[in-house]
Amino acid sequence: MVQLIVTPETALADEPICIRATGLNPFQVVTFTASLTDEKGKLFQSRAFYKANEAGNVDLDQAAALGGDYVGVHPMGLFWSLKPVNPFRRLLKQDVMNSPFYIQLDIFDSLLLEDSPKIHPKASQMIERWFSGPGLQRIPVRNGRVRGAFFLPPGEGPFPGVIDLFGGIGGLIEFRASLLASHGFGVLALAYFAYEDLPRSLLEVDLEYFEEAANMLLHHPQIQRSGIGVISVCKGAEIGLAMAIHLEQVAATICINGTNAVHETPCKYRDLVISPIPHQKEYTQIHVSGALNFRRIKGDPRDEVNQQSVLPVEKARGHILFIVGEKDECLNSKAYAEQAMEQLKSHGRSNGTLLSYPGAGHLIEPPYSPLCFASWNPFLSRPFLWGGDIRSHAAAQEHSWREIQKFLRCHLAPSRSKL
Structure with a gap:
């Protein structure tokens, strides 16, 4: 039988x-x-x-x-x-x-x-x-301007605190936050547009909103006070890098397939306004599947005309982990991460780490998630190309998830040393 x-x-x-x-x-x-x-x-x-x-x-x-x-x-x-x-x-x-x-x-x-x-x-x-372990709590967040969902592991804590940011599809995405919280982190899945009473579309990035979320997390009685982490992807990774630079509350930042400059929408913090590199949509390509490839529409941060939009990564107080897929068809993410690492090195900083995965695409997610090569975007009339080779992408997800947890545990420890 x-x-x-x-x-x-x-x-x-x-x-x-x-x-x-x-x-x-x-x-x-x-x-x-x-x-x-x-x-x-x-x-x-x-x-x-x-x-x-x-x-x-x-x-x-x-x-x-x-x-x-x-x-x-x-x-x-x-x-x-x-x-x-x-x-x-x-x-x-x-x-x-x-x-x-x-x-x-x-x-x-x-x-x-x-x-x-x-x-x-x-x-x-x-x-x-x-996607949730035994005893995990999900607490809806409507605190001041902040909207999201807070995941708290069982036990008294205090736990390392992490903000989880996704990218250009907007809304509130919780699966990565709940899984991370199931491994002992207090995680805030943070929405920043196209959710509840937040703006329908992203017209600007106001870092004070993210600072409000960081302060809310740090003041929770079951979260460690030594600083928070950020895990972020795509547009969220651009924001995550800006948070690492401007917000003293951020001790560890993970940028998955993001950029090293402000693109398309301005970024502001208090009196500072960083103008974006505009998109050049005439460079859009159409994949044989019919999906749109936007990889070439972003202006090059190395061009002299775009220098005002490059994020001063050397000012980041905490540690930064760049994770990139070398077959990312959404962004030239490897080049952006390499530029950020070079910028750190040129300023004598050693607080950056780069993990680059051959064959991996844009949507590097927790292990055993299926590769999404292309999918519909609520703001586009055609599918959007993400890229990746199925086996290499799977290997990247499995390895990077272990490294993400090690990185956060290391740099969010209460006894972490100052840079």
């Missing part, structure tokens, strides 16, 4: 699991599939072909996939290779507290190249992938 054994059946979404099949014929070729329906009813699927060993077993920790959506030994390949049945869908968990993603794992005793309702799996298993 064929059995599909998954251990554990319930886990956090960023935790690996073990998948085994037993009871097969020796050296039999089988198909493993995974399927997930998101909260909007959209289906994501993956499959891989394996050959049983002489005992009729397949252990994904050791066996190599022969074909399908990936090849080689990848124990979590069925998860990071999930792809939407309808193109240009991004897998985003919205309700992070009350329900998991349910993933159906099936094994078929033949090579299943196409879905067929006439073929039934030999064994199935439903697993749960949660």
Whole structure:
């Protein structure tokens, strides 16, 4: 009798699991599939072909996939290779507290190249992938101007405090904050436009709003007082870098695929106004898939005319971790991070670290998240290109998530030394 054994059946979404099949014929070729329906009813699927060993077993920790959506030994390949049945869908968990993603794992005793309702799996298993650990609290935030959701781990603390910023799609995105909080951080998922009573579109970046959020976090009785961290991506990473420079509350900043200058929208802090480098939309490219590639529309911060928009990263008081995907099709993020690192070095500063991942795209997220190569943007009439090679991107997500947590724990420790 064929059995599909998954251990554990319930886990956090960023935790690996073990998948085994037993009871097969020796050296039999089988198909493993995974399927997930998101909260909007959209289906994501993956499959891989394996050959049983002489005992009729397949252990994904050791066996190599022969074909399908990936090849080689990848124990979590069925998860990071999930792809939407309808193109240009991004897998985003919205309700992070009350329900998991349910993933159906099936094994078929033949090579299943196409879905067929006439073929039934030999064994199935439903697993749960949660975005909140036991005892985690989610506290809605409407404090002064600040809007978001605060995630607090169980226990008395005090915990390292982190602000989580996403980019140009706006709204409130919580899945990274809830996962990070499940590992012992107090995390504020911060909205800054297109959410509740915040501006519908981003016309300017007012750092005093982010300072208000930082002060709110620092004054929470269960958050460490030694400074906060920021984890940020895309436009959020531009803001995160500006926070590192101008806000003394920020002790550690993670910039994932961001820029080293202010682009498109002005950035202001008190009496200071940084004018942006305007976009040059005539350099927009259209990918063969139909998605828009905006990688070339941003002006070069190295040009003399754009120097007033370059962020003075050498003034940052805390530590900065730049994480970039070398196949980012949204921004020339590697070049921006290298320019920022050169700027730090030229001023005798050693508080920057660069992690550069060949083959990774723009949306570097927690491990085992599927690659989103392109997706719809609420402000565009066409899909938006993010880029990335599926296997390299998966490896980057797994490695960077470990480094993110190490970085935050190191530089948000109460005894951290001053630079």
